Amino acid sequence: KQEVTQIPAALSVPEGENLVLNCSFTDSAIYNLQWFRQDPGKGLTSLLLIQSSQREQTSGRLNASLDKSSGRSTLYIAASQPGDSATYLCAVRNPGAGSYQLTFGKGTKLSVIP
Amino acid sequence: SAVISQKPSRDICQRGTSLTIQCQVDSQVTMMFWYRQQPGQSLTLIATANQGSEATYESGFVIDKFPISRPNLTFSTLTVSNMSPEDSSIYLCSVDVLGTQYFGPGTRLLVL
Numbered sequence: 001k002q003e004v005t006q007i008p009a010a011l012s013v014p015e016g017e018n019l020v021l022n023c024s025f026t027d028s029a030i031y032n033l034q035w036f037r038q039d040p041g042k043g044l045t046s047l048l049l050i051q052s053s054q055r056e057q058t059s060g061r062l063n064a065s066l067d068k069s070s071g072r073s074t075l076y077i078a079a080s081q082p083g084d085s086a087t088y089l090c091a092v093r094n095p096g097a098g099s100y101q102l103t104f105g106k107g108t109k110l111s112v113i114p
Numbered sequence: 115s116a117v118i119s120q121k122p123s124r125d126i127c128q129r130g131t132s133l134t135i136q137c138q139v140d141s142q143v144t145m146m147f148w149y150r151q152q153p154g155q156s157l158t159l160i161a162t163a164n165q166g167s168e169a170t171y172e173s174g175f176v177i178d179k180f181p182i183s184r185p186n187l188t189f190s191t192l193t194v195s196n197m198s199p200e201d202s203s204i205y206l207c208s209v210d211v212l213g214t215q216y217f218g219p220g221t222r223l224l225v226l
Binding site for chain 1: 118120145147155156157158159162172204206210213214215216217218219220222
């Protein structure tokens with residue numbers, strides 16, 4: 001059974017710092033990995049999707065990497081801003097006919113202090 | 115991409131009652147998914163809803179407690195039946211578009 005772990009559970013940084021969020025998964029046979037952002041009491045916003053054959057994806061100040069063999073992904077946020085404050089969730093999708101189920105980590109709650 | 119709306123956005127209900135949550139997508143999709151996020155926890159898939167067939171429920175979730183309708187390719191409902199305080203959660207609707215999952219804003223439910 002796939003398990004996803006995110007470390008740290010919470011992180012507080014001053015504005016302008018670069019930071020890294022970590023995600024690890026137990027079954028390396030994944031189809032893809034997706035990073036989401038969740039604001040308090042809200043739904044999820046998709047940030048980046050990495051296919052199993054890819055090593056990284058970039059969008060603006062965000063860069064996500066994937067090391068499938070070691071079961072790890074990182075989300076790098078450059079020049080953090082107070083608006084980046086949110087919970088960041090990592091989710092993996094395992095292959096299989098008709099398999100769309102995502103396994104989520106519990107998230108990292110990020111606070112960027114002005 | 116996909117734009118998903120949900121109604122209601124939040125509700126406070128009494129135990130023993132039922133609540134139906136609606137999910138509307140801006141494009142036709144084959145499958146729609148319902149997730150639950152309990153306080154302090156991550157998301158758990160409740161069921162997958164296909165148009166024209168019965169929903170497929172994950173382990174620990176049953177149709178009598180969470181009946182789902184899928185009348186067309188852009189709409190689905192999830193009913194939380196005979197509610198108890200343990201059902202207090204955020205319920206989220208989701209769709210898959212070319213391998214990327216998109217989520218609605220969620221319905222925050224509090225059961226007293």
